[in-house]
Amino acid sequence: MSTSAPARFLDLHILQSVPYSNLNRDDTNSVKKLRYGGVTRTRVSSQCWKRSIRLQLEAAQGDAAMRTRRLADELRRFLTEERGWAEDLATRAGIYTVVASSIGAEPPKKKSKDKDAEETNLEQPDVPWGTKAMVYIPASAVAELAEIAEKHQDALAAAADLKPGIADKDAVKAATAVLPREDIDRVLRSRNGVINLTGRMLAELDGAAVDGAVQVAHAMTTHATGVEIDYFSAVDDITEAWGGTGSAHMGRGEYSAGTFYRYLTVDLNELIKNCGDLAAARNLTAAFVEAAITAMPHAKKNSTAPNTIPDLVAVAVRADRPVSYASAFEAAVPADAVSGFAAPSITALTTYAAAVDKLMGASRSPLLRAYASITDAEGQGLGERLDSIDDLAEQAVAAAFAGRDKA
Numbered sequence: 327m328s329t330s331a332p333a334r335f336l337d338l339h340i341l342q343s344v345p346y347s348n349l350n351r352d353d354t355n356s357v358k359k360l361r362y363g364g365v366t367r368t369r370v371s372s373q374c375w376k377r378s379i380r381l382q383l384e385a386a387q388g389d390a391a392m393r394t395r396r397l398a399d400e401l402r403r404f405l406t407e408e409r410g411w412a413e414d415l416a417t418r419a420g421i422y423t424v425v426a427s428s429i430g431a432e433p434p435k436k437k438s439k440d441k442d443a444e445e446t447n448l449e450q451p452d453v454p455w456g457t458k459a460m461v462y463i464p465a466s467a468v469a470e471l472a473e474i475a476e477k478h479q480d481a482l483a484a485a486a487d488l489k490p491g492i493a494d495k496d497a498v499k500a501a502t503a504v505l506p507r508e509d510i511d512r513v514l515r516s517r518n519g520v521i522n523l524t525g526r527m528l529a530e531l532d533g534a535a536v537d538g539a540v541q542v543a544h545a546m547t548t549h550a551t552g553v554e555i556d557y558f559s560a561v562d563d564i565t566e567a568w569g570g571t572g573s574a575h576m577g578r579g580e581y582s583a584g585t586f587y588r589y590l591t592v593d594l595n596e597l598i599k600n601c602g603d604l605a606a607a608r609n610l611t612a613a614f615v616e617a618a619i620t621a622m623p624h625a626k627k628n629s630t631a632p633n634t635i636p637d638l639v640a641v642a643v644r645a646d647r648p649v650s651y652a653s654a655f656e657a658a659v660p661a662d663a664v665s666g667f668a669a670p671s672i673t674a675l676t677t678y679a680a681a682v683d684k685l686m687g688a689s690r691s692p693l694l695r696a697y698a699s700i701t702d703a704e705g706q707g708l709g710e711r712l713d714s715i716d717d718l719a720e721q722a723v724a725a726a727f728a729g730r731d732k733a
Contacts, residue, residue, distance in 0.1 A: 331645035333693050333726045334595055336611065338618055339640040339651050339708075340588040341675060342545075343668050346554065347632035348581050349623040350374040357553050357582045363656040365550035368582040370623060372542040375588070378621040379542075380520055383613050389518050390465040395432070395456035397468075398424045402454075404468050405475065419475040419482050421455045425498055426505040427514060429530045430458040433488075455488075462526045464518040474509050481505075519610045522600035523592075539597035540590060540614065541648070547584035548655040548671040554581045581630070585637070585667040587655055587675070590618050591648040594726055608727050615641075615719045637668045639715060640679070640697035640708040641722040646690055654678030672703045680707030694725035 350358050350370040360369045384390040394400065398420035405416035424431040434454060475482065481504050488497055515534045517526065525538025559573035592611055601607040619639050622632065642649065654677070659670045683691060695709025698718045705711065712718050 331693075332729055333643045333645055334593070335644045335648040336592040336594060336615070336722055336726045337642040337644060337648050337650075338588075338590045338615065339642070339675065339679075340590075340619060340636045341548070341585060341638045341668065341671050342588060342634060342636040343585045343666070344583060344632050344634055345630070346581050346583045347626060347630040348579065349625050349632065351580075351625060356580045359551075359553075360544070360546060362546060363658050365658045366552075367547040367549070367658070368551040368584050368586075369547075370545040370586065372544050374623050374625075375545055375621070376524065376540075376542045378623045379614070379617045380524060382621040383523075383617040384520055386613055386617065387519055387610075389520070391462060391518055391520050392465050392468075393460055393462045395460050396454065397457055397461055397463075397471075398431070398455045400468055401471055401475070404472050408469075409472060409476065414487075415479075415483060418485065418487055419479075421488055422482060422485065422501050422504050423471055423475060423510060424455060424457050425488070425501045426503075426507050427457070427510045428507060428532070429461065429514065429528070431498070432456040432458050459528065459530050461514060462521060462528065463514060464516055464521070466518075467513050467516055470513045470516070471510065474505060474513070478505055517600075519601070519606065519613075522597065523610060523614055536600060537596060539593045539600055541593070543589040543650060543652065545586045545588040546652075546655070547582075547667075548587050548659045548674065549584060549661065549667050550658045551582045551584045554583075555579075556581055579626070579629075581626075585659075585671045587652060587671070589650045589652060591650075592726075593648075598730075604727070604730060608723060611726060612719060612723045615722060616715070619715055619719070635700065637701060638672050638675070638697060638699040638703075638705065638708075639718060640675070640705065641694065641718055642679075642692040642709075643694040643722060643725040644690075644692050649682060649686075651675055651678050651682070669701065669703055672699065672701065672705060676703075676705040676707040678707070679705075683707070693728075694722065696721055 348357050352358050358369045358371060359366050401420040401423055402416045405411040405419055406413055485504050488501060511531055514531055517536060521536055523540050526536040528534040556579045558577055560575040562574035565572060592614060598604060598607040619636060654674045659667055659674050661667050662670045696712050696718055697705050697708040698712045698715055
């Protein structure tokens with residue numbers, strides 16, 4: 327690759343051993359699996375690991391976002407707790423805000439009768455008014471929506487409540503005129519760093535969609551895995567104190583263990599376009615690299631504590647296209663009698679990376695290849711060895727933005 331070509335993609339390749347755990351369950355509480363290379367492996371979905379990355383990144387940046395259909399309820403909470411609004415008016419403001427938006431409102435459907443409802447013969451919702459689609463907005467957007475509600479507080483006070491569960495189309499149509507749709511939609515189109523990274527699908531609102539700048543593969547073990555069934559029971563302390571036997575609860579869970587290959591890539595051009603600011607894109611890339619390496623899913627954390635760090639992290643900064651090394655493990659890695667799966671997985675990754683470089687040719691060589699590892703295993707096929715994740719992230723980001731700072 328010509329050294330004058332700007333970097334386009336920053337690839338991350340991570341090998342990480344995880345002990346007995348179930349980081350990501352399917353709809354039956356089973357370990358997620360896949361068939362690859364003729365064997366069954368353990369899988370962690372990209373959505374699962376990406377959520378952990380997103381939350382860690384947001385905490386580090388101090389700039390949270392929220393995915394929710396309960397915007398009306400969150401606005402009610404904000405107005406009552408932060409602005410001192412009366413509960414009934416704040417509830418009306420939340421409902422009228424989502425009704426007025428281009429996304430539209432979803433009236434409560436699930437209902438029950440509580441004691442007060444029986445006395446008044448009114449059905450009460452179990453689920454409050456929501457938006458017709460899940461919104462993904464900066465957390466700060468709630469305060470901006472509250473500002474709009476405060477500007478129109480008199481109109482809201484004079485408006486009528488929309489009764490839950492009743493398809494009163496005329497009342498809903500009239501409610502859309504109480505608050506300014508354009509102002510609300512503008513807030514719902516707003517975005518922050520993590521939205522610029524991960525993207526947003528919101529077809530209901532023109533101009534709200536954002537193409538994600540990161541791709542995250544489903545993590546998979548480099549080798550075949552089985553599922554372990556854990557039968558468990560909970561002791562009743564009083565029964566035990568009285569000399570009794572038996573348990574208060576019995577159950578079963580599924581777990582597995584293994585060495586995972588994780589692959590992520592950042593489209594630098596897309597991120598810079600989304601951010602509209604080179605410095606912001608660079609800072610966001612650095613934060614994402616750190617979070618991508620260190621974040622862990624939290625499923626069953628209290629009973630398995632699977633808080634490992636990667637065995638190896640490799641980066642490749644490329645100008646042409648991203649390249650996954652997943653094919654390095656299409657043939658399942660056999661366990662090493664001495665070091666388990668981690669060491670042979672590093673060997674397989676190193677060998678495959680060298681083969682890719684040879685096949686792709688010098689004209690397509692990465693602008694930077696480097697790695698850091700907790701083991702002493704050599705990874706010549708992965709480029710220069712660095713001492714730490716900090717060193718790796720710093721060099722990767724520097725290579726990714728080299729020359730752009732002068733543009």
